[in-house]
Amino acid sequence: MENKSITILGIESSCDDTSASIIQDGYILSNIIANQDVHQKYGGVVPELASRAHQQNIIPVVDKAIKDAGIKKEDIDAVAFTRGPGLLGSLLVGVSFAKSFALAQNIPIIEVNHMQGHILAHFIKEKTNENHSPDFPFLCLTVSGGHTQIVKVNDYLSFELLGETIDDAAGEAFDKSAKILGLPYPGGPLIDKYAKEGNKTAFTFGKPKVKELDFSFSGLKTSILYTIQKQQKLNPKFIEENLNDLCASIQHSIVTILIEKIVKASEQTGISQIAIAGGVSANSSLRNSLKELENTHSLKTYIPPFSYCTDNAGMIAITGHFKYLKKEFCHQGVTPKSRMAI
Ligand code: KG4
Ligand code: ZN
Numbered sequence: 001m002e003n004k005s006i007t008i009l010g011i012e013s014s015c016d017d018t019s020a021s022i023i024q025d026g027y028i029l030s031n032i033i034a035n036q037d038v039h040q041k042y043g044g045v046v047p048e049l050a051s052r053a054h055q056q057n058i059i060p061v062v063d064k065a066i067k068d069a070g071i072k073k074e075d076i077d078a079v080a081f082t083r084g085p086g087l088l089g090s091l092l093v094g095v096s097f098a099k100s101f102a103l104a105q106n107i108p109i110i111e112v113n114h115m116q117g118h119i120l121a122h123f124i125k126e127k128t129n130e131n132h133s134p135d136f137p138f139l140c141l142t143v144s145g146g147h148t149q150i151v152k153v154n155d156y157l158s159f160e161l162l163g164e165t166i167d168d169a170a171g172e173a174f175d176k177s178a179k180i181l182g183l184p185y186p187g188g189p190l191i192d193k194y195a196k197e198g199n200k201t202a203f204t205f206g207k208p209k210v211k212e213l214d215f216s217f218s219g220l221k222t223s224i225l226y227t228i229q230k231q232q233k234l235n236p237k238f239i240e241e242n243l244n245d246l247c248a249s250i251q252h253s254i255v256t257i258l259i260e261k262i263v264k265a266s267e268q269t270g271i272s273q274i275a276i277a278g279g280v281s282a283n284s285s286l287r288n289s290l291k292e293l294e295n296t297h298s299l300k301t302y303i304p305p306f307s308y309c310t311d312n313a314g315m316i317a318i319t320g321h322f323k324y325l326k327k328e329f330c331h332q333g334v335t336p337k338s339r340m341a342i
Helices: 037-042 047-069 088-105 114-123 170-180 188-195 218-234 238-269 284-296 314-325
Strands: 007-012 017-024 027-035 078-084 109-113 138-143 148-155 158-164 273-277 300-302
Touching (some): 007 047, 007 088, 007 314, 027 047, 027 314, 037 047, 047 088, 078 314, 109 314, 114 138, 114 148, 114 273, 114 314, 158 238, 170 238, 218 238, 238 284, 273 284
Parallel strands (some): 138 273, 273 300
Antiparallel strands (some): 017 027
16 A cells, blocks of 8 residues: 655744745645845834734745645645744744644644754755755754854754854844945845955954854944944945945854854764754855865765745745654644744
8 A cells, every 4th residue: 555645734934934835755845935025124024014914925825835736735734833933923923824724624733943944954855856964963053033053953853952142143143234334134145245246354353252152243243333433434435335345254254153163063072964054054155164164174064955044934844744753743722932942
């Protein structure tokens, strides 16, 4: 008798992207993301507007995910949703939708920790591509707009936090620096773009001193701000005339901090498999610097495809797949959590 496939609908709504994905037996069939442009003019995510946009987007996004996957809603075995961490109003939309859908279809629901999702994105399989996932244990540098963590991953659902930021996240460091430069939100991808034409050693900024495997980025932001304010007094067009060099130098500072700590974590644990995850892992300099560690430190590195770096429901659906195998379902009374340990 043929084994029945496992089909999971994943829902992600923790911040400003509404996303739905279908994963069947670990293979991704669809991954639909609706971005919210409404926040751009405010220079950051406005929670009230995010919740409203999720409410508008969720049904069409899920509908498209099911259609593009070429399945019927009756084929879905369970709904996995992001329980947290994230913005409460945003999470509520996804959690409520997941519960209602599951009730209507009479299928179980699976809660997913967004940060675990980012890490497990490494295990999403694609029918068209060769799959390349880390073996256990491995270290994962998870860098997003809200988090910066070094996690020891022992198994699909076994995580140990080794270090994290004590103030801003790496993505925030990119976005806040971009804001100082007058770039629109989110500035991370723009810094990456302009840095390609700049000199990374043109400017140097203060380096944080933080114990063990923790990070700090708030001092860097202040150092960037002071450098720019000082230079602008001498030349009001300083930013305009030095934008590429400023972006390259800022990016170099952030990436150096991240790489130094991941090397330290590898030395301390003796683990030589290193992965990156989260929105900032889309950064080209971080990707290149990590790859270089293969030659300079004999490490084996894993970098997810761009589409699985930033928030997406594929990562939630794959985590749901592993939890489904262990029958880790939750009850209908589950509520979202804005803070959630890994
Ligand atoms: O994981 P993510 O999509 O959302 C959160 O869970 O926070 O990460 C978003 C963050 C933003 O701070 C954004 O500026 C940053 O990832 N980001 C980048 C790049 N692409 C996205 N930062 C630097 N370079 C990039 N190419
Ligand atoms: Zn994220």
